[in-house]
Amino acid sequence: MNMKKQTITRVSEQIAAPLTAIASPQRIAILLAIGQGEACVCHLEAALGWRQAYISQHLMSLRKADVLEDRREGRYVYYRLKNQSYLDLLSTSAEICGLSSDSVVALTHSKTYPSCECPHCSPAVIPVGDVRIKTSA
Numbered sequence: 716m717n718m719k720k721q722t723i724t725r726v727s728e729q730i731a732a733p734l735t736a737i738a739s740p741q742r743i744a745i746l747l748a749i750g751q752g753e754a755c756v757c758h759l760e761a762a763l764g765w766r767q768a769y770i771s772q773h774l775m776s777l778r779k780a781d782v783l784e785d786r787r788e789g790r791y792v793y794y795r796l797k798n799q800s801y802l803d804l805l806s807t808s809a810e811i812c813g814l815s816s817d818s819v820v821a822l823t824h825s826k827t828y829p830s831c832e833c834p835h836c837s838p839a840v841i842p843v844g845d846v847r848i849k850t851s852a
């Protein structure tokens with residue numbers, strides 16, 4: 716009996732870890748904005764309208780908590796979900812609070828922002844060696 720209780724306690728602690736790591740509206744927004752793809756800080760800045768330093772702070776915590784992983788490419792650092800199941804977790808939570816999971820999934824589809832200069836949003840910016848030149852102004 717005591718053994719079983721210990722196991723439940725230990726399992727509960729493990730289950731709580733990812734939930735605790737993402738349990739704030741800001742972090743959930745970041746996960747939704749990254750969605751199934753990957754995003755750099757400037758892209759999240761355009762998507763969410765928050766200060767870059769503020770977003771970086773959350774990205775750092777999410778990476779520390781093993782929720783996100785990052786990848787450097789040139790002068791950009793891209794963040795992506797380490798486990799896509801976080802998106803399932805978010806749509807399930809959305810259903811629990813009465814939102815349609817479809818509307819949540821729609822938010823995770825990668826968008827482009829005119830104010831963002833990342834390669835995903837500005838494909839007109841092509842790398843020429845280390846220098847990036849806009850092909851159309």
Ligand SMILES: [Zn+2]
Pocket residue numbers: 757758761827828831832833834835836837
């Ligand atoms: Zn972008």
